[in-house]
Amino acid sequence: MAAANEKITADAIEATEFIELSRKYRVTGVPKTIVNETIEIMGGLPEKMFVRQALDMPDETPA
Amino acid sequence: MGLLSAQDEATLKQHLSPITLPVQLVLFTQAFGGSESGDVAKEVLNEIASLNDKVTVVEKSFVLDTEDKAKYKVDKAPAIVILSDGIDTRMRMYGAPTGYEFVGLVEAIIVAGTGKIDLDPETMKWIQAVDKPTHIQVFSTPT
Numbered sequence: 001m002a003a004a005n006e007k008i009t010a011d012a013i014e015a016t017e018f019i020e021l022s023r024k025y026r027v028t029g030v031p032k033t034i035v036n037e038t039i040e041i042m043g044g045l046p047e048k049m050f051v052r053q054a055l056d057m058p059d060e061t062p063a
Numbered sequence: 064m065g066l067l068s069a070q071d072e073a074t075l076k077q078h079l080s081p082i083t084l085p086v087q088l089v090l091f092t093q094a095f096g097g098s099e100s101g102d103v104a105k106e107v108l109n110e111i112a113s114l115n116d117k118v119t120v121v122e123k124s125f126v127l128d129t130e131d132k133a134k135y136k137v138d139k140a141p142a143i144v145i146l147s148d149g150i151d152t153r154m155r156m157y158g159a160p161t162g163y164e165f166v167g168l169v170e171a172i173i174v175a176g177t178g179k180i181d182l183d184p185e186t187m188k189w190i191q192a193v194d195k196p197t198h199i200q201v202f203s204t205p206t
Contacts, residue, residue, distance in 0.1 A: 001190050001197075001198060002152060002153035002154050002181055002199070003147075003152050003153070003154060003171075003174045003175070004180050004182070004187060004191060005188045005190050005191055005193050005197075006153065007193050007194060007195060007197055008153060008190070008193060008197045008198075008199065009136075009153045009155070009196075009197070009198050010153060010154050010188070010199045010201070011155045011156075011157060011198075011199065011200045011201065012154075012155070012156045012157065012164060012201050012203065013156075013157045013158060013170075013200055013201065013202050013203075014100070014156075014157060014158025014159060014164055014204065014205065015202040015203060015204050016158075016201070016204055016205075017098065017100055017158035017159070018139060018157060018158065021139075021202075022202060025200070025202065027109055027202045030203045030204050031201055031202060031203045032201075032202045033199060033200065033201045033202070034199075034200045034202075035129055035197065035198070035199050035200075036196075036197060037196055037198075041190070045134065046123065047182065047183060047186055048183065048185070048186055049173075051069050051186050051190060053191055054188070054197075055189060055190070055193060055197070055198060
């Protein structure tokens with residue numbers, strides 16, 4: 001995502017190495033994603049679902 | 064003796080072969096008070112770089128190279144900043160890139176080195192429409 005848009009920065013963090021940070025974001029399972037300090041995504045999701053959640057887009061409504 | 068078996072090296076070399084752009088892996092480590100993972104990170108990066116001429120490793124000190132640290136907004140070490148032909152891809156890895164993290168690192172290097180992002184066209188459209196600063200942090204573990 002970061003490579004596709006210069007507004008986006010993406011950090012991959014090894015949770016056991018940065019314990020303080022993991023505590024701050026209450027990382028109890030991995031993967032856990034935090035976007036702009038506010039959005040939390042638990043676990044791995046399919047691509048579209050992940051991106052929609054990360055970008056705070058509303059859920060897709062069935063046509 | 065490297066970290067990878069000869070067979071894994073051959074597989075990785077094959078994965079890295081589509082790379083056409085120079086990729087610089089800027090590694091920030093902390094010699095004193097830092098963890099051993101900085102050494103592991105260095106070993107992993109050097110091993111990857113040995114498999115493809117386009118990939119190079121640049122070492123920086125987390126303590127002394129304050130200008131670079133500020134430039135790349137690196138706030139913890141070990142940190143790996145991935146550049147594509149000298150341009151910041153805004154992809155960072157913090158901690159030793161082993162296990163699952165290693166897979167992510169290799170994928171990021173391939174994106175940086177090919178300029179190709181393997182995402183659905185619709186997903187790409189959503190991502191490209193982002194117009195406010197967005198900071199994504201993904202926590203994972205090697206196993």
